[in-house]
Amino acid sequence: MIKRFLSTLLLSIAASGTAMAAGYAPTENSQVNLRDQASLQRGAALFMNYCAGCHSLKFQRYQRMAEDIGLSEEQVMEHLNFTDRAFGETMVATMDPGDGEAWFGQAPPDLSLVARSKSAGPDWTFTFLKSFYVDEDRPMGWNNTLLENASMPNVLWELQGIQAPVYGEDGGIERFELVQAGSMSPAEFDQAVRDISAFLAYVGEPAALKRQAMGVWVVLFLAFFTFIAWLLKKEYWRDVH
Numbered sequence: 514m515i516k517r518f519l520s521t522l523l524l525s526i527a528a529s530g531t532a533m534a535a536g537y538a539p540t541e542n543s544q545v546n547l548r549d550q551a552s553l554q555r556g557a558a559l560f561m562n563y564c565a566g567c568h569s570l571k572f573q574r575y576q577r578m579a580e581d582i583g584l585s586e587e588q589v590m591e592h593l594n595f596t597d598r599a600f601g602e603t604m605v606a607t608m609d610p611g612d613g614e615a616w617f618g619q620a621p622p623d624l625s626l627v628a629r630s631k632s633a634g635p636d637w638t639f640t641f642l643k644s645f646y647v648d649e650d651r652p653m654g655w656n657n658t659l660l661e662n663a664s665m666p667n668v669l670w671e672l673q674g675i676q677a678p679v680y681g682e683d684g685g686i687e688r689f690e691l692v693q694a695g696s697m698s699p700a701e702f703d704q705a706v707r708d709i710s711a712f713l714a715y716v717g718e719p720a721a722l723k724r725q726a727m728g729v730w731v732v733l734f735l736a737f738f739t740f741i742a743w744l745l746k747k748e749y750w751r752d753v754h
């Protein structure tokens with residue numbers, strides 16, 4: 514009975530795994546490292562320069578971000594906040610959502626939780642930002658393999674360069690070809706996109722930074738406690754022998 518129950522359980526877990534895998538386009542491993550503070554800082558700077566005009570982070574305050582990723586109030590207010598919002602306020606986009614809808618056919622969504630809303634997390638953001646290609650049939654001239662017919666243009670094209678699709682035998686896009694180089698090499702661009710993805714993963718769960726730091730102490734404590742328990746056991750058994 515128990516055996517049957519267990520095998521049914523295992524089968525259904527395996528089935529849900531394949532169903533999930535089939536429903537999503539493959540994503541690349543972003544190798545995001547939330548403990549790399551320099552990466553988070555670069556990601557914040559890139560986000561404020563290239564994304565914050567359209568996308569807000571309405572659950573995140575400038576002040577909290579500064580404290581979490583090791584920036585000063587001056588650094589944030591002089592170099593990263595291009596709005597008239599105060600240090601203690603949340604990050605709202607400079608663009609009016611109504612204008613966004615009129616310009617792009619869809620208002621740019623708030624990105625506070627985007628890294629958490631996708632099952633692939635930061636890998637999704639990373640792959641998305643690398644998957645823009647030229648497509649003359651689209652109103653903005655750009656399309657994206659991960660988010661088909663996305664209404665977002667490739668805002669990083671000056672850094673990345675311009676990618677054109679190379680079609681495989683089945684008519685699907687097989688890979689991309691760089692038809693115009695950007696100001697960054699492909700490796701540098703990967704790092705820039707990794708930094709943005711790390712920053713958005715942090716924004717999605719600001720407490721994760723502290724939790725990871727605390728986790729180390731919990732593990733050390735458990736190891737220490739195991740050692741004490743072992744000493745105690747030795748002590749007791751000495752009397753028994």
Ligand code: HEC
Nearest residue numbers: 563564566567617619620621622627662663664665668709
């Ligand atoms: C010119 C305005 C604009 C800029 C700048 C912009 N985006 Fe977008 N973005 C959009 C629009 C519009 C959409 C909605 C696309 C759709 O669903 O078709 C979008 C969608 C997205 C999505 C998908 C959200 C989801 O839940 O599906 C992500 C992730 C994203 N943008 C990240 C970024 C990042 C990171 C940057 C900066 C590098 C950026 N965007 C810059 C307009 C913009």
